[in-house]
Each structure stands twice: as C-alpha cells, then as structure tokens.
Amino acid sequence: MAVVGAGAAGALVAIQLCEAAARRRTPLELVLIDPAGEAGRGTAYATEDPRHRLNVPVGGMSCYPDDPGHFLRWLCRHGEPTVTAGDFATRYRYGAYLADTLGQAIIRAQGVVAVRRLRTKAVGCAWPSVGGAVLDLADGTSVSADAVVLATGPTAGTAGWAPEALRGEDRFIDRPWAPGALDAVREGDGDVLLVGAGLTAVDLALTLDRPGRTVHALSRSGSLPRPHAVAPLPPVPPPPGLSGLPLPRLRTAVRRHLLAALREHGDWRPALDGLRSVTVGLWQGLSEDERAEFLGRDATAWNVHRHRMAPATAEALGRARAARRLRVHAGRVASVRRLGAADADGGRLDGARFDVGLADGRSLRVSWVVDCTGPGLRADGSGDPLWGGLLAAGFAVPGPLGIGVATEDGRLRDAEGRAERPLFTLGAPRRGELWETTAIPELRVQARAVAEALLAPLSGPASTARRRPADQFGLPLSTHAAAAAAYRSGLARVVTVRAGAAEAFTRAVELDPGFALGHAALALLGHECGVEVDTQRALADARRSAAERGDDRERSFVDVVARRVGAGDGDTALMDHLGRHPGDALALSAAVPTIAFSGVSDLDGALARRLLESTAAAYDGHWFHTSLLSFLHQEEGRFEEAGDLARQALAAEPASGHAVHALAHVHYESGAHRAGRDWLDEWLTGQGRGAVHRAHFSWHAALHELALDDPAAVRRRWFAQLAPARVRGVRALIDSGSLLWRARMTRNWTGRVPVDDVLSAVARDMVERPATAFTALHGAFALTAAGDLPALRRLRAHTAQADPVQREVVAPLCEALEAVLEERWSVAVRQLRGVLPALPRVGGSAAQREVVEETLLYALVAAGHCDSARRVLEQRLDRRSSPLDRRRLADLPA
Secondary structure (H helix, E strand, O other): OEEEOOOHHHHHHHHHHHHHHHHHOOOEEEEEEOOOOOOOOOOOOOOOOOOOEOOOOHHHOOOOOOOOOHHHHHHHHOOOOOOOOOOOOEHHHHHHHHHHHHHHHHHHOOOOEEEEEEOOOEEEEEOOOOOOEEEEEOOOOEEEEOOEEEOOOOEOOOOOOOOOOOOOOOOEEOOOOOOOOOHHHHHOOOOEEEEOOOHHHHHHHHHHOOOOOOEEEEEOOOOOOOEOOOOOOOOOOOOOOOOOOOHHHHHHHHHHHHHHHHHHHOOOHHHHHHOHHHHHHHHHOOOHHHHHHHHHHOHHHHHHHHOOEOHHHHHHHHHHHHOOOEEEEEOOEEEEEEOOHHHOEOOEOOOOOEEEEEOOOOEEEEOEEEEOOOOEOOHHHOOOHHHHHHHHHOOOOEOHHHOOEOEEOOEEOOOOOOOOOOEEEOOHHHHHHHOOOOOHHHHHHHHHHHHHHHHHHHOOOOOOOOOOOEOOOOOEOOOOHHHHHHHHHHHHHHHHOEOOHHHHHHHHHHHOOOOHHHHHHHHHHHHHHOOOOOHHHHHHHHHHHHHHHOOHHHHHHHHHHHHHHOOOOOHHHHHHHHHHOOOOHHHHHHHOOOOOOOOOOOOOHHHHHHHHHHHHHHHOOOHHHHHHHHHHHHHOOOHHHHHHHHHHHHHHOOOOHHHHHHHHHHHHHOOOHHHHHHHHHHHHOOHHHHEOOHHHHHHHHHHHHHHOOOHHHHHHHHHHHHOOOOOOOHHHHHHHHHHHHHHHHOOOOOOOOOHHHHHHOOOHHHHHOOOOHHHHHHHHHHHHHHOOHHHHHHHHHHHOOOOHHHHHHHHHHHHHHHHHHOOOHHHHHHHHHHHHHHHHHHOOOHHHHHHHHHHHHHHHHHOOOHHHHHHHHHHHHHHOOOHHHHHHHHHOOO
16 A cells, blocks of 8 residues: 655554554555655644644644544653643644654554655556556656555645746745745845735744844735634534525524624634534535635635634734734735836835735835745646646546545545545545545544545454454453463453553553453553553554454443543443453452452442342352452451451462452451551562552551551551652552551651652642542542642542542542641531541542541541540441550540
C-alpha cells in the first residue's frame, strides 16, 4: 500500500494502517512517499515560530477519534505537565506529536508491517488493466502498489487576484510557507501587504511584526478570524429540522440558533460549535445552485466565525493593531505599479517597492506583497502533475462545483462514475463533497475509515476451527499461545496480589496487539491501582480489539472496564458480567473490595455473599475463591470462620495476598495485635517479599502498633517500610499518608508529620483529580495532614463534579475536613457524622475507612463533646481490645 503525502493526513492514515494491521496480524508493506524531511509535519506543522499556535484546543487534536485525550497526555509526558485540554499548543509541537505517534505505531507493528519511506514526490499514477497502480516518482523511479492513498493535502493557490505587473517580482511571495520564503521579508526593510486576512495572514502578521514596520492585511470583508473564548462553554446542540431546508430558510434558522445561544449564554460560539456534527449533512442537502450561492454570499462569514484563532494569538494581534503596526483593510487589489525615483516623496521612498491600488481608489505603498489567500479549491487548476494526470486519464473527476474530486466514502470515482479501484483520498480533496474536511477531528475519522476499507479485503473471517488457548480458570482467550501464556502470568499475579502483573499484561499485548483482554487488564490496573500505563490508550486499544475479534465474554469485560474508567458507573455492568461469566477471575477480583481493586461501591455484605455463592461452582474450592470468601467473612464479623478459610487458602497457595489480607484483618478486629504484628512480619520477610501491595501489609502491621499505643514502633515502621523512599504512587497516598494522619489523630506522632514527602511521591492529578472515590478519600486526608486548605478545596470542587460516590460521599468529607483545618469543631463533628453511614460506598475495608472515625473522635474531644467521644470509644472496645482506646478513654475528662 502506498500513501502519497506524509503530512498530517498521510501520517494519520499510516498510523491507523500500522495499528489495525498489527492487531489483525495482517502482513502489510507500507510505502510513504513525501519529499519532506520528517513525516507528520506537512506545511501546517513545519513552522518553528512559537507564535504560530493551533486554532483548535489541545483537547480536540488527538490522532485517535476514540481517544480524545491522547495529545494532551503526550504533552504532559513530554515536558508540559501543566497543560490542559483548553490550551493551544504550538503548531511545531503538534508536528512533533504526529511524527512521534507515527514512529511508535511503526515500532509496535514491526514483524507485521514493513514500512518504507521514499523522500521524493509522486508525479504520476497509472493503473494498468492488470494488477495495481504504478506511481511515477520525481527521481525517475517508480513504485508498484496494490492500493494507493492520496494524502496530498490542500492544492496550491493560484494567486489569481495578482495583476500581471506583480507576477515574477522577487518581492512578491506567492508561496509563503515554502522553506526560506519569508527570510528576506523578515530581514528586509519596509512595510508588507498580506493579501488575505484568514489564519495564514494571522500567522504571518505575527511573524513579520516589528517596531517601525506596518503590516497591512487586505481582504474583501476586512474581517480577521474571531478568537476562541478564553473559557469556552460546551457546544449547544442544533435545533431539529435543519436537514433538507432550502438555503434561505437554513440561513435564517442558523442565525436564530446563534442568537438564542448569545441570549442564553452570552456567547454565540457554543451554538456554532454545536453545528459541527451536522455540517456535512447540511452541505450535502443543498443543491448545486445553493452551494454556489453559499460560496459567494456566506462562506466568508462562516470561515471567519468557524475557523477561530487562539486567544493568545488574538491578544498579540490586538496589541499590534493598537500600536498601528497592523492595519486591516476591506477591499481588493485593482492594480500594482512598481515605484521608481520619480515617485520619491521628498527624495525618499522609505524602502517602498510597490504602489498597490485598491478597487475603491485607495492605494498602499509597500515593499513586499505576500499571497495569504490560502489553497485553491479546484484539483484541475492546481498544476500538480499527479492530480492532473489522474483527471486527464479519467481515474478521477472533479467534485461538486469543480471543488476537489468526486469520491464514494473516500474512494475516487472515475470518469464513468464508478469507484472500483483501491484508490483513496481524504481531507482537502473531498471538500466539494463534505465542505468541512480539513481539520484534525475530521481527518482522523476519515483516516480510520480509509484504513478499514484498505484492510477489509485482507482480513478473512475469524477461524473457529483452531482451538483457542485458555486462562488458568478454563476461560478461552482470543489470542495465540505465547500471548495467552503472558496473560496467564499476569492473571496469576493479580489473584495472588503479587508484583509484575502489569509487565506480564504488557508482554501479552506486545506479542499480540489485537488481544483485547490484555489491553483491558492494563487499563483496569492503571485506573484503580495507579500502575504507570496510559489508561485511556489501553482502553481504546481494548475496544478496537474486542470489536474486531473478541468473543462475548471479552467484549463484555472490555465494556465493564470502559464504564469504570469512563464515568465510574460500571458496577451494574460488572455484576451482570459476573452473572453470565462467573469464572472470570479478573472481573471477580475487581468486584470484591479486598486489596487489589476498590470493588463494587454498593457491595454490602448480603450482596457480596450472594455474589460469592453464585460464583462458587465455577471455582470448585479453588484457593483464590476461598481467599475472597475469607475476606467477606471477616467484614461480616465472622472472624473465626474467616481465619479458618484464610489458613485453608494459604495452605494451598502460601503467596495468596487476599488470604493474608483477610487474616491480617482477623487479627486486628479480634484484638490480637501482638500476634498479628509478629505473624505479618514473618510473612513479609518470606512469601511476602514479592507482594505488589507490600506497603499495605506493612500498614496493617503499623495499625497493630498504633492499637498497642507504641509511638516509637509506629515511627520505626513508617521510616523503614512506608516512607516515600520505599513507597510511591497510590500506595504512598493510601497507606503511608493515612497512617501519618491516624498517628497524629491518636497522638502517636507529635510535631509535624512528614506528609509533604508523601505528596511529593504522588502525581498531583492523583491527589487533586483522582479517578476513584477510594483514592479521593485518601487524598483528602493527606491534604488535611499537610494543612493545604486551597488544595483540599480544589479536590472538593473536583469530587463535586465526578462520579456519584465522589459527589455524595467524598465532597461532603472534604467539607468536613476543611472545618477541621479551620478548627470549626462542632461543624466538623456534624459533617463527619453525616458522612459515616455512606462510607462503605467508597470501597476498601472497614479498617481503612476507620480513618474517618478516628478524625471524628479527635474532633469530638476538641469540640468538648467528651460524652459522645466516650460512647464511641466504649463501642470500639466492645468490638476489640485496644490499649490505645483504653488510654484515650482514661484520658477523657469526667
């Protein structure tokens, strides 16, 4: 397959081809033909001027239609950690993103896709009656291909407005984006005329602006592109009934839509942005005459308002206009006369070379004239030998109104109206058919569709004859044996709660990029366990792979993960999935809140018991299921049964982290603090050395030492096993941070606690914009321990807009902790009491959620509510022995 052009459109097609072919294990030879030094940049993203910014925010510029945050995350990983989706990156930076994404796709597809890059230009395309295409190249060679994608970008402008006297002048720049074209203008003297006032003129006005020079921008309307809003509002959906309206009525309806948004929101932009999803349909619903009328009457206003500039760009232009260094004129060029000595005013020309006469009689004296009218619309008028040859041979025909070419879903129509050859195009050549087709959000959708159409004939139906490998619980896997072995290794590490699961799943998808379960497992670990993977990217890969060759169980599990990662509302889907696939151990791990995952938020004791009972037959006494059952029994207060089940599971698998965790809770809740601490220490130095959540088991040991009221032991444990030098990421927040706060609340840590070290070991987003309610709860306590009231308020604002559990439980908790920091003790007591009944929805264990009760006890004493504190302590001592609680009870005033 040959892709002609390696700018944005060509790079997007190549990315999709590489990744889809790798997922499907479809061998492919891909040839990229483009003379540029680096793929991905093209004309648009080659400029190195940092003032040239994208005219679409970062959040809308992902390469992938199903992963809108990809570019944002790339920027964060490449030196811009504070960038937001609403920022406007430089165009050069975006070119680097395209090039890097393409490079990564090529690397991941090695062994399946062979990529060649030819740094030359395609000048002709023949299609013999037998075989595929033959592309003639500018270097005299040729390339044969079974299929061709013409990703040539916009056609070159013709500067048809320019008078004959201007053509051929060395100070007339008709290709301003050509390498080095503006060097002389930047370095030379005199004023500049930009003919055209669109986004090209905006960029060049910034580039050529300097003190002592006036840059003139001339267009028929005299209108510059409108700026984006500094704080944009979400799109307003278009009114119903627009489709099929004749142009006059459509024009009126759209104006009413814009005015309604202006009245309601104070801004017309959300209404125009809301039209984006229907623009193509509206354009295609117009007759040829109506389209022509639109081009003559409405297109300028549409482009001015639709294709906007970044707020920072608008601000810079505003300063230049205020200083009279930029002047914008309405009109058109009528004549150009070269100035001579006789035209000197007082013996001086001030460097002027041309006298440009305008149609209204005005004139401008300038030293340089630059064509900024943009690309041409007609493929047959571009002078490109490739397109000219295709049109002449009848392999392509002009599109509507002669704009671009005619296609059928991107496949070129020939002179007989057929679209049979595997000859595709995308982007600007389809403008006559689609109108809006040149921006990245449109290009990426077209690129995926082209890749699908190219690969469809090569991807046969999934084979059902060959027996599929299975996981260790007998469920089949849609992959080959090597990737299945890696997946089994990862699953074994998840169910034993041991390190290395992410590495094993990563190996599985490296061996088979189309293995949906491997990608979904990585997304789940990234979302809930803080594993350093690109969660959204893994989820997008899982969805694509499941759609292409996943079975019902795999598609269902991917949907569960997508819901949990996306809106945080995957609990119902997870329970339904387990009802149909009870032997899915990874799903069961995610559902039961033990240690690896946060679990189903509303999984109370009765529901958890029914879940484990309904899945028991699928495991037939397997130690993994027994471990989960042990943990459930201790949550129900059935400590003797829980202990017996945990020991039974450990006898079968001594490394079972779930069983160890259950037994740690049994020791704690039954008051066996010394025995529990000693047993945990022995396990940590033996089987526990490979535990992925080793810090959490250390936290349990420290919890015993807190209960024993041994502050020296707590400090030793924290610095030896829980300090950030040993624990980072989400475990530092959940275990190390929460222990410090509990030690402070129980007066087992005097002076300032070293929580700042904990926060420095955790990504700021994880603290202030957490993905789960469980993480959010622990972030709130860490920020409270640090005394960071502004950050705690930012977390409250985030949780108030997040999933239901964060909104209804964590946001009120943040408000209560704000009262703690401000020493409004009675308010803190009231709010903490209000939060307590809903805490199980957050997930985790009762011992972890007990941090809220510890804070309540501290607030009760500080507020002088000693009788209430006494009742809480007496109830706790009724449940379990605790030297700490006995001491606190004795310290309470009568």
